[in-house]
Amino acid sequence: MEEKWQQLTDRQRGIFHYIREFADERGYPPSIREIGQAIGISSTSVVNYNLERLEQHGLIERDRRQSRGLRISEDGAELFPADLYDLIKIPMLGVIVAGEPIPVPASDFSLMGIEETVELTREIVGDPKDLYALRVKGDSMIDALINDGDIVIMHHSQRVENGQMAAIWLPDREETTLKRIYWEGNRVRLQPANPTMSPIYIDNPAQVEVQGKVVMVIRKVD
Amino acid sequence: MEEKWQQLTDRQRGIFHYIREFADERGYPPSIREIGQAIGISSTSVVNYNLERLEQHGLIERDRRQSRGLRISEDGAELFPADLYDLIKIPMLGVIVAGEPIPVPASDFSLMGIEETVELTREIVGDPKDLYALRVKGDSMIDALINDGDIVIMHHSQRVENGQMAAIWLPDREETTLKRIYWEGNRVRLQPANPTMSPIYIDNPAQVEVQGKVVMVIRKVD
DNA sequence: TATTATACCGAACATTCGTTCTGTGTCAAG
Protein backbone atom coordinates (compact mmCIF):
# COMPACT_ATOMS: atom_id res chain seq x y z
CA MET A 1 0.00 0.00 0.00
CA GLU A 2 2.71 2.42 0.87
CA GLU A 3 4.39 1.96 -2.52
CA LYS A 4 1.34 3.42 -4.18
CA TRP A 5 1.62 6.44 -1.95
CA GLN A 6 5.21 6.97 -3.08
CA GLN A 7 4.19 6.88 -6.73
CA LEU A 8 1.84 9.82 -6.37
CA THR A 9 2.77 13.39 -7.17
CA ASP A 10 2.71 16.03 -4.47
CA ARG A 11 -0.46 17.41 -5.97
CA GLN A 12 -2.21 14.08 -5.82
CA ARG A 13 -1.20 13.62 -2.20
CA GLY A 14 -2.45 17.10 -1.44
CA ILE A 15 -5.76 16.43 -3.15
CA PHE A 16 -6.13 13.18 -1.24
CA HIS A 17 -5.53 14.87 2.09
CA TYR A 18 -7.85 17.70 1.22
CA ILE A 19 -10.66 15.30 0.40
CA ARG A 20 -10.17 13.51 3.71
CA GLU A 21 -10.20 16.68 5.77
CA PHE A 22 -13.08 18.24 3.87
CA ALA A 23 -15.24 15.14 4.18
CA ASP A 24 -14.36 14.74 7.83
CA GLU A 25 -15.30 18.32 8.67
CA ARG A 26 -18.29 18.89 6.45
CA GLY A 27 -19.79 15.44 6.14
CA TYR A 28 -19.72 15.41 2.35
CA PRO A 29 -16.93 15.39 -0.22
CA PRO A 30 -15.64 18.50 -1.99
CA SER A 31 -16.55 19.35 -5.55
CA ILE A 32 -13.93 19.45 -8.29
CA ARG A 33 -13.82 23.21 -8.22
CA GLU A 34 -13.48 23.32 -4.44
CA ILE A 35 -10.52 20.98 -4.68
CA GLY A 36 -8.94 23.09 -7.38
CA GLN A 37 -9.33 26.28 -5.38
CA ALA A 38 -7.86 24.70 -2.24
CA ILE A 39 -4.88 23.11 -3.95
CA GLY A 40 -4.30 25.97 -6.35
CA ILE A 41 -5.41 24.53 -9.66
CA SER A 42 -7.31 26.80 -11.99
CA SER A 43 -8.56 24.16 -14.37
CA THR A 44 -11.24 21.70 -13.42
CA SER A 45 -9.89 19.26 -15.96
CA VAL A 46 -6.59 19.04 -14.14
CA VAL A 47 -8.35 18.20 -10.89
CA ASN A 48 -10.36 15.63 -12.77
CA TYR A 49 -7.17 14.23 -14.26
CA ASN A 50 -5.57 13.80 -10.85
CA LEU A 51 -8.71 12.32 -9.39
CA GLU A 52 -8.51 9.69 -12.12
CA ARG A 53 -4.97 8.94 -11.04
CA LEU A 54 -6.05 8.56 -7.41
CA GLU A 55 -8.86 6.31 -8.54
CA GLN A 56 -6.48 4.17 -10.59
CA HIS A 57 -4.33 3.74 -7.52
CA GLY A 58 -7.36 2.66 -5.57
CA LEU A 59 -7.18 5.43 -3.00
CA ILE A 60 -10.55 6.92 -3.86
CA GLU A 61 -13.70 5.76 -5.61
CA ARG A 62 -15.84 7.89 -7.89
CA ASP A 63 -19.39 7.98 -9.14
CA ARG A 64 -19.13 9.88 -12.41
CA ARG A 65 -21.76 12.39 -13.38
CA GLN A 66 -22.79 12.81 -9.77
CA SER A 67 -21.82 15.98 -8.07
CA ARG A 68 -19.39 15.25 -5.27
CA GLY A 69 -19.51 11.61 -6.28
CA LEU A 70 -16.35 10.93 -4.41
CA ARG A 71 -15.25 8.83 -1.47
CA ILE A 72 -12.09 7.61 0.18
CA SER A 73 -11.77 3.90 -0.52
CA GLU A 74 -11.09 1.35 2.19
CA ASP A 75 -7.47 1.19 1.15
CA GLY A 76 -7.24 4.95 1.28
CA ALA A 77 -8.83 5.10 4.70
CA GLU A 78 -6.41 2.58 6.10
CA LEU A 79 -3.50 4.74 5.07
CA PHE A 80 -4.17 7.08 8.01
CA PRO A 81 -6.79 5.45 10.18
CA ALA A 82 -6.11 7.51 13.27
CA ASP A 83 -6.99 10.78 11.56
CA LEU A 84 -10.40 9.80 10.38
CA TYR A 85 -11.89 7.56 12.96
CA ASP A 86 -11.43 7.23 16.64
CA LEU A 87 -10.51 3.61 16.05
CA ILE A 88 -7.06 2.27 16.76
CA LYS A 89 -5.89 -0.96 15.21
CA ILE A 90 -3.44 -2.72 17.50
CA PRO A 91 -1.48 -5.56 15.95
CA MET A 92 -1.65 -8.91 17.69
CA LEU A 93 1.96 -9.97 17.56
CA GLY A 94 1.71 -13.33 19.24
CA VAL A 95 1.36 -15.01 22.57
CA ILE A 96 3.05 -14.37 25.85
CA VAL A 97 4.07 -17.47 27.77
CA ALA A 98 5.92 -17.62 31.03
CA GLY A 99 8.69 -19.77 29.65
CA GLU A 100 9.52 -17.81 26.51
CA PRO A 101 10.77 -14.32 25.74
CA ILE A 102 8.28 -11.83 24.42
CA PRO A 103 8.21 -11.44 20.64
CA VAL A 104 9.85 -8.14 19.82
CA PRO A 105 7.77 -5.87 17.62
CA ALA A 106 9.20 -4.88 14.28
CA SER A 107 10.78 -1.46 14.35
CA ASP A 108 8.91 0.01 11.40
CA PHE A 109 5.58 -1.19 12.83
CA SER A 110 3.59 -0.76 9.67
CA LEU A 111 0.76 -3.22 10.33
CA MET A 112 1.71 -4.92 7.08
CA GLY A 113 1.66 -8.66 7.05
CA ILE A 114 -0.13 -8.86 10.37
CA GLU A 115 -3.34 -10.74 10.00
CA GLU A 116 -4.89 -10.22 13.40
CA THR A 117 -5.52 -6.91 15.09
CA VAL A 118 -7.45 -5.66 18.06
CA GLU A 119 -9.51 -2.56 17.45
CA LEU A 120 -10.00 -0.20 20.33
CA THR A 121 -11.12 3.37 20.60
CA ARG A 122 -8.66 6.15 21.12
CA GLU A 123 -10.67 7.11 24.17
CA ILE A 124 -9.54 4.13 26.19
CA VAL A 125 -6.23 3.50 24.48
CA GLY A 126 -4.77 6.98 24.50
CA ASP A 127 -1.68 7.43 22.37
CA PRO A 128 -1.67 4.56 19.88
CA LYS A 129 2.01 4.84 19.02
CA ASP A 130 4.17 1.74 19.55
CA LEU A 131 1.32 -0.34 20.91
CA TYR A 132 0.95 -4.04 20.33
CA ALA A 133 -1.17 -6.82 21.72
CA LEU A 134 -0.29 -10.24 23.09
CA ARG A 135 -2.51 -13.13 23.97
CA VAL A 136 -1.72 -14.67 27.34
CA LYS A 137 -1.18 -18.41 27.33
CA GLY A 138 -1.18 -20.41 30.53
CA ASP A 139 -2.03 -19.78 34.13
CA SER A 140 1.40 -18.61 35.13
CA MET A 141 0.50 -14.95 35.52
CA ILE A 142 -2.33 -15.23 37.95
CA ASP A 143 -0.26 -13.35 40.47
CA ALA A 144 -0.55 -10.38 38.10
CA LEU A 145 -4.31 -10.93 38.01
CA ILE A 146 -3.94 -12.05 34.43
CA ASN A 147 -5.50 -15.25 33.22
CA ASP A 148 -5.16 -17.67 30.36
CA GLY A 149 -6.71 -16.16 27.25
CA ASP A 150 -6.49 -12.55 28.36
CA ILE A 151 -5.25 -9.96 25.94
CA VAL A 152 -2.46 -7.68 27.10
CA ILE A 153 -1.91 -4.37 25.35
CA MET A 154 1.76 -3.45 25.54
CA HIS A 155 3.73 -0.32 24.84
CA HIS A 156 7.09 -0.91 23.26
CA SER A 157 9.33 1.15 25.48
CA GLN A 158 12.74 0.39 26.94
CA ARG A 159 12.51 2.70 29.91
CA VAL A 160 9.84 2.07 32.47
CA GLU A 161 9.14 4.47 35.28
CA ASN A 162 9.15 3.42 38.90
CA GLY A 163 5.99 1.61 39.86
CA GLN A 164 4.76 0.93 36.36
CA MET A 165 3.73 -2.53 35.30
CA ALA A 166 6.06 -4.07 32.77
CA ALA A 167 6.76 -7.29 30.97
CA ILE A 168 10.09 -8.49 32.29
CA TRP A 169 12.38 -11.23 31.04
CA LEU A 170 14.57 -12.75 33.75
CA PRO A 171 17.50 -14.42 31.96
CA ASP A 172 18.73 -16.49 34.89
CA ARG A 173 15.28 -17.89 35.58
CA GLU A 174 14.35 -18.05 31.87
CA GLU A 175 10.99 -16.63 32.76
CA THR A 176 8.67 -13.85 31.67
CA THR A 177 6.63 -12.04 34.28
CA LEU A 178 4.26 -9.11 34.40
CA LYS A 179 4.98 -7.08 37.50
CA ARG A 180 5.26 -3.57 38.81
CA ILE A 181 8.92 -2.64 38.83
CA TYR A 182 10.66 -0.52 41.44
CA TRP A 183 14.32 0.49 41.17
CA GLU A 184 15.58 0.62 44.75
CA GLY A 185 19.22 1.62 44.68
CA ASN A 186 21.20 -1.38 43.49
CA ARG A 187 18.40 -3.86 43.65
CA VAL A 188 15.10 -4.25 41.81
CA ARG A 189 11.79 -5.00 43.44
CA LEU A 190 9.18 -6.78 41.34
CA GLN A 191 5.79 -6.33 42.92
CA PRO A 192 2.85 -8.53 41.91
CA ALA A 193 -0.37 -6.75 41.10
CA ASN A 194 -2.10 -8.94 43.63
CA PRO A 195 -1.54 -7.07 46.89
CA THR A 196 -1.73 -10.25 48.92
CA MET A 197 1.38 -11.65 47.29
CA SER A 198 4.96 -10.94 48.15
CA PRO A 199 7.44 -9.11 45.94
CA ILE A 200 10.50 -10.62 44.30
CA TYR A 201 13.84 -8.94 44.84
CA ILE A 202 16.56 -9.06 42.19
CA ASP A 203 19.94 -8.00 43.55
CA ASN A 204 21.61 -7.69 40.17
CA PRO A 205 19.73 -5.19 37.98
CA ALA A 206 21.51 -6.60 34.91
CA GLN A 207 19.40 -9.70 35.38
CA VAL A 208 16.27 -7.72 34.52
CA GLU A 209 15.29 -7.12 30.89
CA VAL A 210 12.32 -4.84 30.42
CA GLN A 211 10.44 -5.93 27.32
CA GLY A 212 7.67 -3.39 27.37
CA LYS A 213 5.12 -1.56 29.43
CA VAL A 214 1.71 -3.01 30.15
CA VAL A 215 -0.93 -0.50 29.14
CA MET A 216 -4.11 -2.49 29.38
CA VAL A 217 -5.52 -5.92 30.09
CA ILE A 218 -8.65 -7.13 28.35
CA ARG A 219 -10.49 -10.25 29.34
CA LYS A 220 -13.39 -11.61 27.34
CA VAL A 221 -15.51 -13.89 29.48
CA ASP A 222 -17.33 -16.75 27.73
CA MET B 1 -33.67 13.22 22.04
CA GLU B 2 -36.23 10.55 21.52
CA GLU B 3 -39.10 13.02 21.88
CA LYS B 4 -37.89 14.81 18.79
CA TRP B 5 -38.01 11.53 16.92
CA GLN B 6 -41.64 11.07 17.93
CA GLN B 7 -42.56 14.49 16.63
CA LEU B 8 -41.43 13.70 13.12
CA THR B 9 -43.72 12.52 10.35
CA ASP B 10 -43.19 9.13 8.75
CA ARG B 11 -41.81 10.85 5.69
CA GLN B 12 -39.25 12.74 7.70
CA ARG B 13 -38.16 9.58 9.46
CA GLY B 14 -37.87 7.86 6.10
CA ILE B 15 -35.80 10.69 4.68
CA PHE B 16 -33.54 10.63 7.70
CA HIS B 17 -32.93 6.90 7.37
CA TYR B 18 -32.40 7.18 3.66
CA ILE B 19 -29.75 9.85 4.15
CA ARG B 20 -27.94 7.68 6.68
CA GLU B 21 -27.97 4.60 4.50
CA PHE B 22 -27.05 6.48 1.34
CA ALA B 23 -24.15 8.27 3.00
CA ASP B 24 -22.97 5.09 4.64
CA GLU B 25 -22.96 3.17 1.38
CA ARG B 26 -21.80 5.78 -1.07
CA GLY B 27 -19.59 7.98 1.04
CA TYR B 28 -21.50 11.17 0.19
CA PRO B 29 -24.98 12.42 0.93
CA PRO B 30 -27.90 12.17 -1.51
CA SER B 31 -29.17 15.10 -3.51
CA ILE B 32 -32.65 16.47 -3.00
CA ARG B 33 -33.92 14.77 -6.13
CA GLU B 34 -32.39 11.44 -5.16
CA ILE B 35 -34.15 11.63 -1.81
CA GLY B 36 -37.41 12.46 -3.52
CA GLN B 37 -37.16 9.56 -5.90
CA ALA B 38 -36.30 7.10 -3.12
CA ILE B 39 -39.06 8.20 -0.77
CA GLY B 40 -41.61 8.77 -3.48
CA ILE B 41 -41.86 12.55 -3.60
CA SER B 42 -42.16 14.15 -6.97
CA SER B 43 -41.48 17.69 -5.90
CA THR B 44 -38.05 18.88 -4.86
CA SER B 45 -39.62 21.61 -2.80
CA VAL B 46 -41.33 19.07 -0.58
CA VAL B 47 -38.08 17.30 0.07
CA ASN B 48 -36.53 20.64 0.81
CA TYR B 49 -39.38 21.44 3.15
CA ASN B 50 -38.89 18.22 5.11
CA LEU B 51 -35.16 18.69 5.21
CA GLU B 52 -35.79 22.03 6.87
CA ARG B 53 -37.91 20.26 9.47
CA LEU B 54 -35.14 17.74 10.13
CA GLU B 55 -32.69 20.59 10.42
CA GLN B 56 -34.93 22.44 12.86
CA HIS B 57 -35.02 19.35 15.02
CA GLY B 58 -31.25 19.18 14.94
CA LEU B 59 -31.07 15.78 13.31
CA ILE B 60 -29.22 16.99 10.23
CA GLU B 61 -27.13 19.98 9.28
CA ARG B 62 -27.18 21.71 5.92
CA ASP B 63 -24.94 23.91 3.84
CA ARG B 64 -27.34 25.74 1.58
CA ARG B 65 -26.49 26.37 -2.04
CA GLN B 66 -24.01 23.52 -2.02
CA SER B 67 -25.01 20.39 -3.83
CA ARG B 68 -25.39 17.53 -1.39
CA GLY B 69 -24.61 20.00 1.41
CA LEU B 70 -26.06 17.63 3.95
CA ARG B 71 -24.85 15.73 6.96
CA ILE B 72 -26.23 13.82 9.89
CA SER B 73 -25.64 15.90 13.00
CA GLU B 74 -24.05 14.50 16.12
CA ASP B 75 -27.45 14.25 17.75
CA GLY B 76 -28.76 12.45 14.72
CA ALA B 77 -25.86 10.04 14.64
CA GLU B 78 -26.33 9.15 18.29
CA LEU B 79 -29.88 8.09 17.60
CA PHE B 80 -28.66 4.88 15.98
CA PRO B 81 -24.93 4.64 16.64
CA ALA B 82 -24.63 0.92 15.98
CA ASP B 83 -25.79 1.22 12.40
CA LEU B 84 -23.26 3.74 11.29
CA TYR B 85 -20.10 3.08 13.17
CA ASP B 86 -18.65 0.03 14.70
CA LEU B 87 -18.56 1.87 17.99
CA ILE B 88 -20.61 0.84 20.97
CA LYS B 89 -21.27 3.25 23.81
CA ILE B 90 -21.63 1.37 27.07
CA PRO B 91 -23.07 3.34 29.96
CA MET B 92 -21.06 3.44 33.15
CA LEU B 93 -23.75 2.89 35.74
CA GLY B 94 -21.69 3.08 38.89
CA VAL B 95 -19.28 1.17 41.03
CA ILE B 96 -19.31 -2.39 42.20
CA VAL B 97 -18.25 -2.91 45.79
CA ALA B 98 -18.19 -6.14 47.72
CA GLY B 99 -20.46 -4.86 50.49
CA GLU B 100 -23.23 -3.34 48.39
CA PRO B 101 -25.74 -4.65 45.85
CA ILE B 102 -25.10 -3.91 42.23
CA PRO B 103 -26.95 -0.91 40.82
CA VAL B 104 -29.76 -2.22 38.66
CA PRO B 105 -29.76 -0.82 35.13
CA ALA B 106 -32.80 1.14 34.08
CA SER B 107 -35.21 -0.95 32.09
CA ASP B 108 -35.61 1.41 29.15
CA PHE B 109 -31.85 1.75 28.89
CA SER B 110 -31.86 4.86 26.81
CA LEU B 111 -28.44 6.30 27.63
CA MET B 112 -30.21 9.41 28.81
CA GLY B 113 -28.89 11.16 31.85
CA ILE B 114 -25.79 9.05 31.97
CA GLU B 115 -22.73 11.19 31.90
CA GLU B 116 -19.98 8.63 31.56
CA THR B 117 -19.74 5.91 28.94
CA VAL B 118 -17.13 3.46 27.77
CA GLU B 119 -16.73 3.22 24.03
CA LEU B 120 -15.71 -0.11 22.59
CA THR B 121 -15.80 -1.60 19.15
CA ARG B 122 -18.45 -4.06 18.15
CA GLU B 123 -15.64 -6.41 17.20
CA ILE B 124 -14.66 -7.10 20.78
CA VAL B 125 -18.00 -6.43 22.44
CA GLY B 126 -20.29 -8.48 20.22
CA ASP B 127 -23.96 -7.84 20.76
CA PRO B 128 -24.27 -4.47 22.49
CA LYS B 129 -27.79 -5.01 23.78
CA ASP B 130 -28.33 -4.72 27.54
CA LEU B 131 -24.68 -4.05 28.30
CA TYR B 132 -23.49 -1.78 31.06
CA ALA B 133 -20.21 -1.04 32.74
CA LEU B 134 -19.21 -0.91 36.38
CA ARG B 135 -16.04 0.34 37.97
CA VAL B 136 -14.61 -2.02 40.57
CA LYS B 137 -13.88 -0.49 43.94
CA GLY B 138 -11.74 -2.27 46.49
CA ASP B 139 -9.52 -5.30 46.54
CA SER B 140 -12.23 -7.73 47.46
CA MET B 141 -12.47 -9.42 44.09
CA ILE B 142 -8.91 -10.46 43.63
CA ASP B 143 -10.01 -14.06 43.72
CA ALA B 144 -11.83 -13.31 40.47
CA LEU B 145 -8.61 -11.81 39.08
CA ILE B 146 -10.23 -8.43 39.22
CA ASN B 147 -8.53 -5.50 40.83
CA ASP B 148 -9.41 -2.13 42.24
CA GLY B 149 -10.10 0.29 39.40
CA ASP B 150 -10.87 -2.34 36.79
CA ILE B 151 -13.88 -1.88 34.54
CA VAL B 152 -16.33 -4.75 34.29
CA ILE B 153 -18.66 -4.96 31.31
CA MET B 154 -21.87 -6.65 32.36
CA HIS B 155 -24.81 -8.08 30.52
CA HIS B 156 -28.14 -7.52 32.18
CA SER B 157 -29.60 -11.02 32.13
CA GLN B 158 -31.47 -12.94 34.78
CA ARG B 159 -30.59 -16.38 33.55
CA VAL B 160 -26.99 -17.42 33.53
CA GLU B 161 -25.83 -20.65 31.98
CA ASN B 162 -23.80 -23.17 33.87
CA GLY B 163 -20.18 -22.20 34.12
CA GLN B 164 -20.60 -18.58 33.13
CA MET B 165 -19.15 -15.82 35.22
CA ALA B 166 -21.76 -13.72 36.92
CA ALA B 167 -22.17 -11.01 39.47
CA ILE B 168 -23.92 -12.59 42.43
CA TRP B 169 -25.50 -11.00 45.45
CA LEU B 170 -25.56 -13.23 48.52
CA PRO B 171 -28.28 -11.86 50.84
CA ASP B 172 -27.25 -13.75 53.95
CA ARG B 173 -23.64 -12.65 53.68
CA GLU B 174 -24.58 -9.21 52.33
CA GLU B 175 -21.84 -9.55 49.79
CA THR B 176 -21.35 -9.19 46.05
CA THR B 177 -18.99 -11.57 44.27
CA LEU B 178 -17.94 -12.27 40.74
CA LYS B 179 -17.69 -15.98 40.24
CA ARG B 180 -18.41 -18.74 37.80
CA ILE B 181 -21.69 -20.31 38.79
CA TYR B 182 -22.58 -23.99 38.58
CA TRP B 183 -26.03 -25.35 39.42
CA GLU B 184 -25.42 -28.77 40.89
CA GLY B 185 -28.76 -30.31 41.78
CA ASN B 186 -30.00 -28.55 44.88
CA ARG B 187 -26.84 -26.68 45.67
CA VAL B 188 -24.87 -23.98 43.91
CA ARG B 189 -21.12 -23.97 43.39
CA LEU B 190 -19.41 -20.63 43.07
CA GLN B 191 -16.02 -21.12 41.48
CA PRO B 192 -13.40 -18.37 41.64
CA ALA B 193 -11.67 -17.50 38.38
CA ASN B 194 -8.38 -18.11 40.07
CA PRO B 195 -7.88 -21.86 39.66
CA THR B 196 -5.74 -22.05 42.78
CA MET B 197 -8.62 -21.02 45.00
CA SER B 198 -11.39 -23.16 46.36
CA PRO B 199 -15.07 -22.89 45.42
CA ILE B 200 -17.88 -21.79 47.71
CA TYR B 201 -20.92 -24.00 48.06
CA ILE B 202 -24.36 -22.58 48.74
CA ASP B 203 -26.83 -25.20 49.86
CA ASN B 204 -29.91 -23.04 49.45
CA PRO B 205 -30.20 -21.77 45.85
CA ALA B 206 -32.67 -19.10 47.03
CA GLN B 207 -29.73 -17.46 48.74
CA VAL B 208 -28.19 -16.67 45.34
CA GLU B 209 -29.28 -13.60 43.39
CA VAL B 210 -27.78 -13.34 39.93
CA GLN B 211 -27.34 -9.68 39.10
CA GLY B 212 -25.83 -10.02 35.66
CA LYS B 213 -23.37 -11.78 33.46
CA VAL B 214 -19.77 -10.69 33.24
CA VAL B 215 -18.88 -10.16 29.60
CA MET B 216 -15.52 -8.48 29.79
CA VAL B 217 -12.96 -7.08 32.16
CA ILE B 218 -10.83 -4.10 31.21
CA ARG B 219 -7.88 -2.93 33.19
CA LYS B 220 -6.07 0.28 32.37
CA VAL B 221 -2.59 0.22 33.85
CA ASP B 222 -1.08 3.60 34.84
C1' DT C 1 14.95 13.44 -34.57
C1' DA C 2 10.34 11.83 -34.00
C1' DT C 3 7.30 9.69 -30.76
C1' DT C 4 4.93 8.74 -26.73
C1' DA C 5 3.36 9.40 -22.01
C1' DT C 6 2.63 12.51 -18.38
C1' DA C 7 1.04 16.74 -16.31
C1' DC C 8 -1.15 20.73 -17.10
C1' DC C 9 -4.22 24.95 -18.82
C1' DG C 10 -8.50 27.38 -20.50
C1' DA C 11 -12.93 27.50 -22.29
C1' DA C 12 -17.32 25.71 -23.69
C1' DC C 13 -21.10 22.68 -22.78
C1' DA C 14 -24.71 19.83 -20.74
C1' DT C 15 -26.43 18.18 -16.66
C1' DT C 16 -27.32 18.19 -11.91
C1' DC C 17 -28.85 20.54 -8.23
C1' DG C 18 -30.84 23.87 -4.78
C1' DT C 19 -34.06 27.59 -4.63
C1' DT C 20 -38.20 30.01 -5.27
C1' DC C 21 -42.85 30.87 -6.51
C1' DT C 22 -47.72 29.82 -7.17
C1' DG C 23 -51.05 26.80 -5.83
C1' DT C 24 -54.00 22.80 -3.38
C1' DG C 25 -55.94 20.23 0.46
C1' DT C 26 -56.48 19.31 5.45
C1' DC C 27 -57.35 20.22 10.10
C1' DA C 28 -57.67 22.53 14.41
C1' DA C 29 -58.43 27.12 16.68
C1' DG C 30 -60.85 31.36 16.79
Add this chain to the structure above:
DNA sequence: CTTGACACAGAACGAATGTTCGGTATAATA
Protein backbone atom coordinates in the same frame (compact mmCIF):
# COMPACT_ATOMS: atom_id res chain seq x y z
C1' DC D 1 -67.34 30.12 8.72
C1' DT D 2 -62.83 32.07 8.53
C1' DT D 3 -58.11 31.94 9.56
C1' DG D 4 -53.66 30.16 9.85
C1' DA D 5 -50.38 26.51 10.31
C1' DC D 6 -48.88 22.43 8.14
C1' DA D 7 -47.79 19.15 4.43
C1' DC D 8 -47.50 18.80 -0.24
C1' DA D 9 -47.31 19.41 -5.78
C1' DG D 10 -45.48 21.32 -10.05
C1' DA D 11 -42.84 24.35 -12.71
C1' DA D 12 -39.29 27.55 -13.71
C1' DC D 13 -34.82 29.72 -12.80
C1' DG D 14 -30.09 30.28 -11.92
C1' DA D 15 -26.08 28.59 -9.81
C1' DA D 16 -23.11 24.71 -9.05
C1' DT D 17 -20.94 20.89 -11.01
C1' DG D 18 -18.82 17.21 -14.05
C1' DT D 19 -17.31 16.45 -18.76
C1' DT D 20 -15.08 17.27 -23.01
C1' DC D 21 -12.03 19.21 -26.27
C1' DG D 22 -8.18 21.73 -28.19
C1' DG D 23 -3.75 23.08 -26.95
C1' DT D 24 1.08 23.54 -24.30
C1' DA D 25 5.35 21.93 -21.97
C1' DT D 26 8.55 18.47 -20.43
C1' DA D 27 11.01 14.25 -20.19
C1' DA D 28 11.86 9.69 -21.42
C1' DT D 29 12.10 6.53 -25.41
C1' DA D 30 12.80 4.57 -29.93
